[in-house]
Amino acid sequence: MILALQLTLAERFSVGPNWFVPALESFLLIPFTVAAFRQNTKETAPVRIFNVLLIAVVVAFNLASLILLIEALLGGKATSGGILLQNALKLWITNVIGFGLWYWEMDRGGPSRRRMQVKRHEDFLFPQMSNPEFAQPGWVPDFWDYLYVSFTNASAFSPTDTMPLTGRAKMLMTTQSFIALLTITLVAARAVNILK
Structure with a gap:
Protein backbone atom coordinates (compact mmCIF):
# COMPACT_ATOMS: atom_id res chain seq x y z
CA MET A 1 0.00 0.00 0.00
CA ILE A 2 2.88 2.37 0.78
CA LEU A 3 4.27 1.82 -2.72
CA ALA A 4 0.89 2.67 -4.27
CA LEU A 5 0.60 5.84 -2.20
CA GLN A 6 4.10 6.92 -3.21
CA LEU A 7 3.47 6.17 -6.89
CA THR A 8 0.36 8.36 -6.92
CA LEU A 9 2.02 11.24 -5.05
CA ALA A 10 2.33 14.38 -7.19
CA GLU A 11 5.80 14.43 -8.75
CA ARG A 12 6.66 17.87 -7.36
CA PHE A 13 6.31 16.41 -3.85
CA SER A 14 8.42 13.33 -4.63
CA VAL A 15 12.16 12.92 -4.20
CA GLY A 16 13.06 12.58 -7.86
CA PRO A 17 10.50 11.14 -10.28
CA ASN A 18 7.50 9.70 -8.42
CA TRP A 19 8.50 6.15 -9.47
CA PHE A 20 12.03 6.45 -7.97
CA VAL A 21 11.26 5.88 -4.28
CA PRO A 22 8.82 2.97 -4.87
CA ALA A 23 11.36 1.38 -7.24
CA LEU A 24 14.12 1.72 -4.65
CA GLU A 25 11.92 0.22 -1.93
CA SER A 26 10.84 -2.60 -4.24
CA PHE A 27 14.50 -3.34 -4.97
CA LEU A 28 15.20 -3.39 -1.22
CA LEU A 29 12.26 -5.76 -0.70
CA ILE A 30 13.81 -8.49 -2.89
CA PRO A 31 16.28 -9.79 -0.24
CA PHE A 32 13.57 -9.53 2.43
CA THR A 33 11.19 -11.64 0.34
CA VAL A 34 13.87 -14.24 -0.36
CA ALA A 35 14.77 -14.39 3.35
CA ALA A 36 11.11 -14.74 4.34
CA PHE A 37 10.70 -17.82 2.14
CA ARG A 38 13.97 -19.40 3.28
CA GLN A 39 13.44 -19.19 7.03
CA ASN A 40 10.92 -20.87 9.26
CA THR A 41 10.14 -18.83 12.36
CA LYS A 42 13.59 -17.64 13.42
CA GLU A 43 14.62 -14.19 12.27
CA THR A 44 18.33 -13.61 11.74
CA ALA A 45 20.15 -10.43 12.78
CA PRO A 46 20.83 -9.33 9.16
CA VAL A 47 17.14 -9.73 8.25
CA ARG A 48 16.11 -7.72 11.30
CA ILE A 49 18.62 -4.95 10.52
CA PHE A 50 17.39 -4.92 6.93
CA ASN A 51 13.75 -4.64 8.06
CA VAL A 52 14.53 -1.65 10.27
CA LEU A 53 16.60 -0.05 7.49
CA LEU A 54 13.78 -0.46 4.96
CA ILE A 55 11.26 1.09 7.36
CA ALA A 56 13.67 3.97 8.05
CA VAL A 57 13.99 4.55 4.28
CA VAL A 58 10.19 4.70 3.93
CA VAL A 59 9.86 7.17 6.82
CA ALA A 60 12.80 9.32 5.64
CA PHE A 61 11.44 9.64 2.09
CA ASN A 62 7.99 10.39 3.46
CA LEU A 63 9.45 13.20 5.60
CA ALA A 64 11.38 14.52 2.58
CA SER A 65 8.15 14.60 0.56
CA LEU A 66 6.43 16.46 3.40
CA ILE A 67 9.24 19.04 3.41
CA LEU A 68 8.79 19.52 -0.37
CA LEU A 69 5.05 19.97 0.18
CA ILE A 70 5.64 22.55 2.92
CA GLU A 71 8.15 24.41 0.74
CA ALA A 72 5.55 24.58 -2.04
CA LEU A 73 3.06 25.99 0.46
CA LEU A 74 5.41 28.58 1.89
CA GLY A 75 6.68 29.54 -1.57
CA GLY A 76 3.15 30.16 -2.84
CA LYS A 77 3.46 27.38 -5.44
CA ALA A 78 0.48 25.41 -4.12
CA THR A 79 -2.53 26.60 -6.05
CA SER A 80 -4.97 23.71 -5.85
CA GLY A 81 -6.30 22.95 -2.40
CA GLY A 82 -7.74 19.62 -3.57
CA ILE A 83 -4.40 18.34 -4.87
CA LEU A 84 -2.70 19.57 -1.73
CA LEU A 85 -5.20 17.75 0.48
CA GLN A 86 -4.87 14.52 -1.54
CA ASN A 87 -1.10 14.56 -1.22
CA ALA A 88 -1.18 15.50 2.46
CA LEU A 89 -3.53 12.57 3.10
CA LYS A 90 -1.21 10.19 1.23
CA LEU A 91 1.74 11.38 3.32
CA TRP A 92 -0.26 11.04 6.54
CA ILE A 93 -1.37 7.48 5.70
CA THR A 94 2.20 6.54 4.76
CA ASN A 95 3.32 7.99 8.09
CA VAL A 96 0.78 5.84 9.96
CA ILE A 97 1.70 2.62 8.13
CA GLY A 98 5.46 3.28 8.27
CA PHE A 99 5.52 3.91 12.01
CA GLY A 100 3.11 1.01 12.61
CA LEU A 101 5.67 -1.22 10.91
CA TRP A 102 8.47 0.34 12.94
CA TYR A 103 6.67 -0.24 16.26
CA TRP A 104 5.87 -3.82 15.21
CA GLU A 105 9.49 -4.51 14.31
CA MET A 106 10.92 -2.82 17.41
CA ASP A 107 8.79 -3.99 20.34
CA ARG A 108 10.40 -6.84 22.34
CA GLY A 109 12.87 -7.67 19.58
CA GLY A 110 10.37 -7.93 16.73
CA PRO A 111 7.58 -10.28 15.64
CA SER A 112 9.75 -13.38 15.44
CA ARG A 113 10.96 -13.08 19.04
CA ARG A 114 7.46 -12.30 20.27
CA ARG A 115 6.12 -15.45 18.53
CA MET A 116 8.87 -17.55 20.10
CA GLN A 117 8.10 -15.84 23.44
CA VAL A 118 11.72 -14.80 23.95
CA LYS A 119 11.70 -12.78 27.17
CA ARG A 120 12.65 -9.17 26.49
CA HIS A 121 11.62 -5.87 27.99
CA GLU A 122 8.52 -4.42 26.41
CA ASP A 123 8.70 -1.15 24.51
CA PHE A 124 4.92 -0.71 24.75
CA LEU A 125 2.41 -1.44 27.48
CA PHE A 126 -0.85 -2.61 25.88
CA PRO A 127 -4.10 -2.64 27.89
CA GLN A 128 -4.22 -6.45 27.60
CA MET A 129 -0.90 -6.62 29.46
CA SER A 130 -2.21 -4.48 32.34
CA ASN A 131 -5.55 -6.29 32.46
CA PRO A 132 -4.91 -9.89 31.34
CA GLU A 133 -8.43 -10.88 32.34
CA PHE A 134 -9.67 -8.99 29.26
CA ALA A 135 -7.20 -10.70 26.89
CA GLN A 136 -7.27 -14.10 25.25
CA PRO A 137 -4.92 -16.64 26.86
CA GLY A 138 -1.40 -16.27 25.47
CA TRP A 139 -2.20 -12.91 23.87
CA VAL A 140 0.67 -11.13 22.13
CA PRO A 141 0.30 -7.99 20.04
CA ASP A 142 0.20 -8.43 16.26
CA PHE A 143 0.71 -5.95 13.44
CA TRP A 144 -2.85 -4.59 13.71
CA ASP A 145 -2.23 -3.62 17.35
CA TYR A 146 0.84 -1.60 16.32
CA LEU A 147 -1.00 -0.05 13.39
CA TYR A 148 -3.70 1.04 15.83
CA VAL A 149 -1.05 2.58 18.13
CA SER A 150 0.39 4.40 15.13
CA PHE A 151 -3.02 5.64 13.96
CA THR A 152 -4.03 6.95 17.37
CA ASN A 153 -0.62 8.57 17.90
CA ALA A 154 -0.86 10.33 14.51
CA SER A 155 -4.44 11.42 15.24
CA ALA A 156 -4.15 12.52 18.86
CA PHE A 157 -0.44 13.50 18.72
CA SER A 158 0.05 11.47 21.90
CA PRO A 159 -0.35 7.90 23.14
CA THR A 160 -3.91 6.86 23.90
CA ASP A 161 -4.40 3.46 25.55
CA THR A 162 -0.96 1.98 24.80
CA MET A 163 1.94 3.57 26.65
CA PRO A 164 5.55 3.77 25.45
CA LEU A 165 7.90 2.36 28.07
CA THR A 166 11.38 2.84 26.59
CA GLY A 167 13.24 5.90 25.40
CA ARG A 168 13.36 4.64 21.82
CA ALA A 169 9.59 4.08 21.76
CA LYS A 170 9.05 7.57 23.15
CA MET A 171 11.39 9.13 20.57
CA LEU A 172 9.72 7.28 17.69
CA MET A 173 6.27 8.33 18.89
CA THR A 174 7.49 11.93 19.28
CA THR A 175 8.87 11.91 15.74
CA GLN A 176 5.66 10.44 14.35
CA SER A 177 3.52 12.97 16.21
CA PHE A 178 5.68 15.82 14.92
CA ILE A 179 5.35 14.62 11.31
CA ALA A 180 1.59 14.14 11.70
CA LEU A 186 0.24 23.28 8.39
CA VAL A 187 -0.60 21.53 5.16
CA ALA A 188 -4.26 20.64 5.66
CA ALA A 189 -5.11 24.02 7.18
CA ARG A 190 -3.54 25.81 4.21
CA ALA A 191 -5.22 23.47 1.74
CA VAL A 192 -8.64 24.13 3.25
CA ASN A 193 -7.90 27.85 3.05
CA ILE A 194 -7.20 27.72 -0.71
CA LEU A 195 -9.94 25.26 -1.72
CA LYS A 196 -11.94 26.71 -4.58
Missing part, protein backbone atom coordinates in the same frame (compact mmCIF):
# COMPACT_ATOMS: atom_id res chain seq x y z
CA LEU A 181 1.23 17.54 13.35
CA LEU A 182 3.07 19.22 10.46
CA THR A 183 0.97 17.35 7.92
CA ILE A 184 -2.38 18.03 9.49
CA THR A 185 -2.03 21.54 10.87
Whole structure:
Protein backbone atom coordinates (compact mmCIF):
# COMPACT_ATOMS: atom_id res chain seq x y z
CA MET A 1 0.00 0.00 0.00
CA ILE A 2 2.88 2.37 0.78
CA LEU A 3 4.27 1.82 -2.72
CA ALA A 4 0.89 2.67 -4.27
CA LEU A 5 0.60 5.84 -2.20
CA GLN A 6 4.10 6.92 -3.21
CA LEU A 7 3.47 6.17 -6.89
CA THR A 8 0.36 8.36 -6.92
CA LEU A 9 2.02 11.24 -5.05
CA ALA A 10 2.33 14.38 -7.19
CA GLU A 11 5.80 14.43 -8.75
CA ARG A 12 6.66 17.87 -7.36
CA PHE A 13 6.31 16.41 -3.85
CA SER A 14 8.42 13.33 -4.63
CA VAL A 15 12.16 12.92 -4.20
CA GLY A 16 13.06 12.58 -7.86
CA PRO A 17 10.50 11.14 -10.28
CA ASN A 18 7.50 9.70 -8.42
CA TRP A 19 8.50 6.15 -9.47
CA PHE A 20 12.03 6.45 -7.97
CA VAL A 21 11.26 5.88 -4.28
CA PRO A 22 8.82 2.97 -4.87
CA ALA A 23 11.36 1.38 -7.24
CA LEU A 24 14.12 1.72 -4.65
CA GLU A 25 11.92 0.22 -1.93
CA SER A 26 10.84 -2.60 -4.24
CA PHE A 27 14.50 -3.34 -4.97
CA LEU A 28 15.20 -3.39 -1.22
CA LEU A 29 12.26 -5.76 -0.70
CA ILE A 30 13.81 -8.49 -2.89
CA PRO A 31 16.28 -9.79 -0.24
CA PHE A 32 13.57 -9.53 2.43
CA THR A 33 11.19 -11.64 0.34
CA VAL A 34 13.87 -14.24 -0.36
CA ALA A 35 14.77 -14.39 3.35
CA ALA A 36 11.11 -14.74 4.34
CA PHE A 37 10.70 -17.82 2.14
CA ARG A 38 13.97 -19.40 3.28
CA GLN A 39 13.44 -19.19 7.03
CA ASN A 40 10.92 -20.87 9.26
CA THR A 41 10.14 -18.83 12.36
CA LYS A 42 13.59 -17.64 13.42
CA GLU A 43 14.62 -14.19 12.27
CA THR A 44 18.33 -13.61 11.74
CA ALA A 45 20.15 -10.43 12.78
CA PRO A 46 20.83 -9.33 9.16
CA VAL A 47 17.14 -9.73 8.25
CA ARG A 48 16.11 -7.72 11.30
CA ILE A 49 18.62 -4.95 10.52
CA PHE A 50 17.39 -4.92 6.93
CA ASN A 51 13.75 -4.64 8.06
CA VAL A 52 14.53 -1.65 10.27
CA LEU A 53 16.60 -0.05 7.49
CA LEU A 54 13.78 -0.46 4.96
CA ILE A 55 11.26 1.09 7.36
CA ALA A 56 13.67 3.97 8.05
CA VAL A 57 13.99 4.55 4.28
CA VAL A 58 10.19 4.70 3.93
CA VAL A 59 9.86 7.17 6.82
CA ALA A 60 12.80 9.32 5.64
CA PHE A 61 11.44 9.64 2.09
CA ASN A 62 7.99 10.39 3.46
CA LEU A 63 9.45 13.20 5.60
CA ALA A 64 11.38 14.52 2.58
CA SER A 65 8.15 14.60 0.56
CA LEU A 66 6.43 16.46 3.40
CA ILE A 67 9.24 19.04 3.41
CA LEU A 68 8.79 19.52 -0.37
CA LEU A 69 5.05 19.97 0.18
CA ILE A 70 5.64 22.55 2.92
CA GLU A 71 8.15 24.41 0.74
CA ALA A 72 5.55 24.58 -2.04
CA LEU A 73 3.06 25.99 0.46
CA LEU A 74 5.41 28.58 1.89
CA GLY A 75 6.68 29.54 -1.57
CA GLY A 76 3.15 30.16 -2.84
CA LYS A 77 3.46 27.38 -5.44
CA ALA A 78 0.48 25.41 -4.12
CA THR A 79 -2.53 26.60 -6.05
CA SER A 80 -4.97 23.71 -5.85
CA GLY A 81 -6.30 22.95 -2.40
CA GLY A 82 -7.74 19.62 -3.57
CA ILE A 83 -4.40 18.34 -4.87
CA LEU A 84 -2.70 19.57 -1.73
CA LEU A 85 -5.20 17.75 0.48
CA GLN A 86 -4.87 14.52 -1.54
CA ASN A 87 -1.10 14.56 -1.22
CA ALA A 88 -1.18 15.50 2.46
CA LEU A 89 -3.53 12.57 3.10
CA LYS A 90 -1.21 10.19 1.23
CA LEU A 91 1.74 11.38 3.32
CA TRP A 92 -0.26 11.04 6.54
CA ILE A 93 -1.37 7.48 5.70
CA THR A 94 2.20 6.54 4.76
CA ASN A 95 3.32 7.99 8.09
CA VAL A 96 0.78 5.84 9.96
CA ILE A 97 1.70 2.62 8.13
CA GLY A 98 5.46 3.28 8.27
CA PHE A 99 5.52 3.91 12.01
CA GLY A 100 3.11 1.01 12.61
CA LEU A 101 5.67 -1.22 10.91
CA TRP A 102 8.47 0.34 12.94
CA TYR A 103 6.67 -0.24 16.26
CA TRP A 104 5.87 -3.82 15.21
CA GLU A 105 9.49 -4.51 14.31
CA MET A 106 10.92 -2.82 17.41
CA ASP A 107 8.79 -3.99 20.34
CA ARG A 108 10.40 -6.84 22.34
CA GLY A 109 12.87 -7.67 19.58
CA GLY A 110 10.37 -7.93 16.73
CA PRO A 111 7.58 -10.28 15.64
CA SER A 112 9.75 -13.38 15.44
CA ARG A 113 10.96 -13.08 19.04
CA ARG A 114 7.46 -12.30 20.27
CA ARG A 115 6.12 -15.45 18.53
CA MET A 116 8.87 -17.55 20.10
CA GLN A 117 8.10 -15.84 23.44
CA VAL A 118 11.72 -14.80 23.95
CA LYS A 119 11.70 -12.78 27.17
CA ARG A 120 12.65 -9.17 26.49
CA HIS A 121 11.62 -5.87 27.99
CA GLU A 122 8.52 -4.42 26.41
CA ASP A 123 8.70 -1.15 24.51
CA PHE A 124 4.92 -0.71 24.75
CA LEU A 125 2.41 -1.44 27.48
CA PHE A 126 -0.85 -2.61 25.88
CA PRO A 127 -4.10 -2.64 27.89
CA GLN A 128 -4.22 -6.45 27.60
CA MET A 129 -0.90 -6.62 29.46
CA SER A 130 -2.21 -4.48 32.34
CA ASN A 131 -5.55 -6.29 32.46
CA PRO A 132 -4.91 -9.89 31.34
CA GLU A 133 -8.43 -10.88 32.34
CA PHE A 134 -9.67 -8.99 29.26
CA ALA A 135 -7.20 -10.70 26.89
CA GLN A 136 -7.27 -14.10 25.25
CA PRO A 137 -4.92 -16.64 26.86
CA GLY A 138 -1.40 -16.27 25.47
CA TRP A 139 -2.20 -12.91 23.87
CA VAL A 140 0.67 -11.13 22.13
CA PRO A 141 0.30 -7.99 20.04
CA ASP A 142 0.20 -8.43 16.26
CA PHE A 143 0.71 -5.95 13.44
CA TRP A 144 -2.85 -4.59 13.71
CA ASP A 145 -2.23 -3.62 17.35
CA TYR A 146 0.84 -1.60 16.32
CA LEU A 147 -1.00 -0.05 13.39
CA TYR A 148 -3.70 1.04 15.83
CA VAL A 149 -1.05 2.58 18.13
CA SER A 150 0.39 4.40 15.13
CA PHE A 151 -3.02 5.64 13.96
CA THR A 152 -4.03 6.95 17.37
CA ASN A 153 -0.62 8.57 17.90
CA ALA A 154 -0.86 10.33 14.51
CA SER A 155 -4.44 11.42 15.24
CA ALA A 156 -4.15 12.52 18.86
CA PHE A 157 -0.44 13.50 18.72
CA SER A 158 0.05 11.47 21.90
CA PRO A 159 -0.35 7.90 23.14
CA THR A 160 -3.91 6.86 23.90
CA ASP A 161 -4.40 3.46 25.55
CA THR A 162 -0.96 1.98 24.80
CA MET A 163 1.94 3.57 26.65
CA PRO A 164 5.55 3.77 25.45
CA LEU A 165 7.90 2.36 28.07
CA THR A 166 11.38 2.84 26.59
CA GLY A 167 13.24 5.90 25.40
CA ARG A 168 13.36 4.64 21.82
CA ALA A 169 9.59 4.08 21.76
CA LYS A 170 9.05 7.57 23.15
CA MET A 171 11.39 9.13 20.57
CA LEU A 172 9.72 7.28 17.69
CA MET A 173 6.27 8.33 18.89
CA THR A 174 7.49 11.93 19.28
CA THR A 175 8.87 11.91 15.74
CA GLN A 176 5.66 10.44 14.35
CA SER A 177 3.52 12.97 16.21
CA PHE A 178 5.68 15.82 14.92
CA ILE A 179 5.35 14.62 11.31
CA ALA A 180 1.59 14.14 11.70
CA LEU A 181 1.23 17.54 13.35
CA LEU A 182 3.07 19.22 10.46
CA THR A 183 0.97 17.35 7.92
CA ILE A 184 -2.38 18.03 9.49
CA THR A 185 -2.03 21.54 10.87
CA LEU A 186 0.24 23.28 8.39
CA VAL A 187 -0.60 21.53 5.16
CA ALA A 188 -4.26 20.64 5.66
CA ALA A 189 -5.11 24.02 7.18
CA ARG A 190 -3.54 25.81 4.21
CA ALA A 191 -5.22 23.47 1.74
CA VAL A 192 -8.64 24.13 3.25
CA ASN A 193 -7.90 27.85 3.05
CA ILE A 194 -7.20 27.72 -0.71
CA LEU A 195 -9.94 25.26 -1.72
CA LYS A 196 -11.94 26.71 -4.58
